[in-house]
Amino acid sequence: MADHLSEPFEKSAMTNEERVKTEREMRIQFIAFAFMIALTFLAFIAVGAEVAPPGFVISFIIFLAFIQLFLQLYYFMHLKDKDHGWANTFMVSGLVLSIPTVVALILIIGVVKY
Amino acid sequence: MSETVDVSKGLPAHPERATLEGKNKFVGFWVFLSGEVTMFATFFGTYLGLRNGTAGGPEAADLFHMPLVFIMTMILLTSSLTSVIAITAMKKNQFKKMKLWMWITFFLGVAFLGFEIYEFVEYVHYGLGFSTSAFASSFYSLVGLHGAHVVFGLGWVLLLLIRYNRAGITLTNAPKFYMFSLYWHFIDVVWVFIFTVVYLMGIGGG
Numbered sequence: 193m194a195d196h197l198s199e200p201f202e203k204s205a206m207t208n209e210e211r212v213k214t215e216r217e218m219r220i221q222f223i224a225f226a227f228m229i230a231l232t233f234l235a236f237i238a239v240g241a242e243v244a245p246p247g248f249v250i251s252f253i254i255f256l257a258f259i260q261l262f263l264q265l266y267y268f269m270h271l272k273d274k275d276h277g278w279a280n281t282f283m284v285s286g287l288v289l290s291i292p293t294v295v296a297l298i299l300i301i302g303v304v305k306y
Numbered sequence: 307m308s309e310t311v312d313v314s315k316g317l318p319a320h321p322e323r324a325t326l327e328g329k330n331k332f333v334g335f336w337v338f339l340s341g342e343v344t345m346f347a348t349f350f351g352t353y354l355g356l357r358n359g360t361a362g363g364p365e366a367a368d369l370f371h372m373p374l375v376f377i378m379t380m381i382l383l384t385s386s387l388t389s390v391i392a393i394t395a396m397k398k399n400q401f402k403k404m405k406l407w408m409w410i411t412f413f414l415g416v417a418f419l420g421f422e423i424y425e426f427v428e429y430v431h432y433g434l435g436f437s438t439s440a441f442a443s444s445f446y447s448l449v450g451l452h453g454a455h456v457v458f459g460l461g462w463v464l465l466l467l468i469r470y471n472r473a474g475i476t477l478t479n480a481p482k483f484y485m486f487s488l489y490w491h492f493i494d495v496v497w498v499f500i501f502t503v504v505y506l507m508g509i510g511g512g
Contacts (some may be wrong), residue, residue: 200474204399207313279336286340290347297351
């Protein structure tokens, strides 16, 4: 058999074990989605209720956003899987780089100029 | 290349990374995404630095309405889930199911984009032009850049769906659909930070 690159397959080569794993993965992803919806509700309620001081609310909703980032990256985009070592390396370095970027820009054009 | 792929039993369980090309695309796409993270960070930093510079024009708290942002957030989060369902179907060689969920993802994306265009038109009517103030420019650049990513993603998935409408899941198109889903999740992650940092912080003062 030559290249089998552009023909479809009649069946999946998934073993039973892999099938069970995929089902479980799917369930976990639904739970992660439920969490994301709940976190979004929480963030909107925290701002809409106007009961806590703004400083506290802002740090709270940013914290919630980081949890959502974690859920998306690790569960929806599979970064938690073992064969994602390089993907993790790149993503984490991108995130680490972006923190000083944001801080520096706020300081330079926000605090110094304004 | 494909002699290392065992196709005798059917579609491999991870069709997106079965070939060397798929593996390369996978790593390359993550490099691209990490670059995107840094690029969006510069836009976020600029917005955060300039958001109080309204120059007498409309302010964030006058413009933003929570219900609209909430609906947009829900639409985009749901479209992220539907693309997860599509990719799970892809791994199981269920082509029709994958196509269906990809189309649902596409239409949710279109709905999101419609709301965003409506939103921008409203703001312009309200007197927030692109060059009205530093806040206006940085707001439109950041949210518009995200919108441009949504437009690109929609064009991407539309092309894939039309081109491979009857192809079935192959080792050539599986990586393409998979990379699209990664891209789409990434857009969703960026939106999570936009609704938090731009909209909720704009409404909640601070």
